[in-house]
Amino acid sequence: xxxxxxxxxxxxxxxxxxxxxxxxxxxxxxxxxxxxxxxxxxxxxxxxxxxxxxxxxxxxxxxxxxxxxxxxxxxxxxxxxxxxxxxxxxxxxxxxxxxxxxxxxxxxxxxxxxxxxxxxxxxxxxxxxxxxxxxxxxxxxxxxxxxxxxxxxxxxxxxxxxxxxxxxxxxxxxxxxxxxxxxxxxxxxxxxxxxxxxxxxxxxxxxxxxxxxxxxxxxxxxxxxxxxxxxxxxxxxxxxxxxxxxxxxxxxxxxxxxxxxxxxxxxxxxxxxxxxxxxxxxxxxxxxxxxxxxxxxxxxxxxxxxxx
Numbered sequence: 530x531x532x533x534x535x536x537x538x539x540x541x542x543x544x545x546x547x548x549x550x551x552x553x554x555x556x557x558x559x560x561x562x563x564x565x566x567x568x569x570x571x572x573x574x575x576x577x578x579x580x581x582x583x584x585x586x587x588x589x590x591x592x593x594x595x596x597x598x599x600x601x602x603x604x605x606x607x608x609x610x611x612x613x614x615x616x617x618x619x620x621x622x623x624x625x626x627x628x629x630x631x632x633x634x635x636x637x638x639x640x641x642x643x644x645x646x647x648x649x650x651x652x653x654x655x656x657x658x659x660x661x662x663x664x665x666x667x668x669x670x671x672x673x674x675x676x677x678x679x680x681x682x683x684x685x686x687x688x689x690x691x692x693x694x695x696x697x698x699x700x701x702x703x704x705x706x707x708x709x710x711x712x713x714x715x716x717x718x719x720x721x722x723x724x725x726x727x728x729x730x731x732x733x734x735x736x737x738x739x740x741x742x743x744x745x746x747x748x749x750x751x752x753x754x755x756x757x758x759x760x761x762x763x764x765x766x767x768x769x770x771x772x773x774x775x776x777x778x779x780x781x782x783x784x785x786x787x788x789x790x791x792x793x794x795x796x797x798x799x800x801x802x803x804x805x806x807x808x809x810x811x812x813x814x815x816x817x818x819x820x821x822x823x824x825x826x827x828x829x830x831x832x833x834x835x836x837x
Contacts, residue, residue, distance in 0.1 A: 531571040532835040533634055533643035535627035536560060540575075540648050542616025546604055549612075550781060550818045551649060551662040559646045559814065562824030568831055571640055575627030575647060577619075582629060583665055585673035586700045588657040595621070595664055607659035621649055621664040628671035628813050632766070635809040636679045642799070642834045644771075645813040646827070652694030652770045652815050653719060660696065661719060668770050668813050669700040675766050676706055683708065685764035687755065689794055690772020690815040691782040693722030693735065697770065703729040708762045710734040710755045712747065714775070714782055734758045740783035744790040747775070751794055756801070763805040767798055773817030773826035781818050788822070788829040795833035810834060 536556070545552045563570065583592045596618050598605075604612040624647035631643035651668060653661030672684045685708040686701070688694040693713040698721065701709045713722050715737035722735045736754040738746060773791060775784035795812075802810045812834060817823035 530641050531569060532831060533573055533631060533640045534563065534570040534646060534831070535573045535575045535631050535643060536646040537575040537623040537627070539616070539623045540620045543620035543649050544614040544616060546612055554820055555817065555823060556646060556648050558820040558824045559827045562828045563646070563831055566828040566832065568828070568835060570831070573630065575623045575645070576630050577622045578625035578629055578665070578670065582670055582674055583625065585677060586656060586666055586669045591657040595659070611659045611662055611664070613664070617649065617664060623647060624649060624651060625665045625667040625670050628667045628768070628811060629674050631811040632671050632675050632679070635766070635811055636675070641808045642810040643812070644831050644834060645811070647814060650815040651813070652688060652690060652697050653692070654696045655699055661692065663696065666696045666700060668768050669697045671811065672707055672768055681765045682706055683762060683764045684766045684768065685710070685759060685762055686768045686770060687759065687798060688713070688770035688772070689775070689791070690770055691775040691779070691784055692718050692772065692816060693737070694770055695719045695721040698722070698726065698733055701728065701733060705730065708732045708759070708764060710736070710759060712736040712738065712750055712755060714784060715739050717782065732762065741785060743785040744787060747784065747786060747790060748793060751797070756797065759801060765806050767802045767806055767810045769798065769810065769812035770815045771812045771830060772815035773823050776817065776819060776822040776826055778819040778822040779817065781816070788826045791826045792829040792833045795830050796836065799834060799836055
């Protein structure tokens with residue numbers, strides 16, 4: 530069965546301020562690399578998320594602010610790192626819509642796994658605040674959607690972006706049936722994700738690692754801290770916040786990972802999903818800012834997603 534690839538040209542309408550790291554060229558690099566890798570993907574256009582789905586995790590006032598106050602030109606600064614252009618809301622709706630549609634597809638059995646090549650990213654977006662390049666928290670929206678609409682009892686998000694997904698953690702803090710795990714650079718932006726942050730139900734697992742961590746240390750941290758907790762949770766659906774900014778060539782962080790490390794963790798998560806979730810995995814692009822490394826890592830990740 531083919532792996533699905535969700536994307537949309539509207540994701541290019543989120544126009545970055547000149548010189549910004551989260552640029553349109555990221556998505557082009559990802560799609561070019563995936564098509565060059567000849568992975569035989571089932572390409573799908575990402576639909577628009579519905580307002581009601583955004584409201585599963587975001588405050589109404591915040592959703593209204595982003596959707597109903599779109600700048601006509603230039604940029605509206607939302608936080609020190611995040612700005613909204615005239616096309617940003619449309620791009621963010623496609624990003625969230627991609628992950629929702631991917632969840633629908635894996636639950637229906639149309640495909641086992643999916644990768645959502647979208648932007649802007651989402652895991653820093655809080656219930657009422659844009660943050661860290663992120664507008665809507667697509668993976669958290671999809672997790673709640675899977676619980677609310679499809680009735681799944683246990684949904685897990687595993688986040689291996691080099692930055693901690695503070696927004697997802699906040700949204701999951703006291704949510705029954707949701708599990709969040711993150712492996713990230715310690716003491717780094719956004720300053721959250723300490724090992725003792727466990728949530729009210731003990732279903733949050735953080736594995737902060739020091740700058741300079743290489744693939745061996747990163748893999749060991751996953752094996753020691755995240756994998757056993759994930760197995761114990763036994764998710765019925767695995768969602769991935771897939772960031773590649775831990776790569777050794779990335780300009781925004783200080784991990785020393787290679788594309789093979791991202792393929793390895795993907796392989797581990799696919800195997801776990803086969804045990805507990807009927808093989809169902811949906812992955813969404815978060816960070817990764819060296820274009821060449823980003824393309825190689827995405828190809829390695831999606832190839833591992835497609836294993837039989």
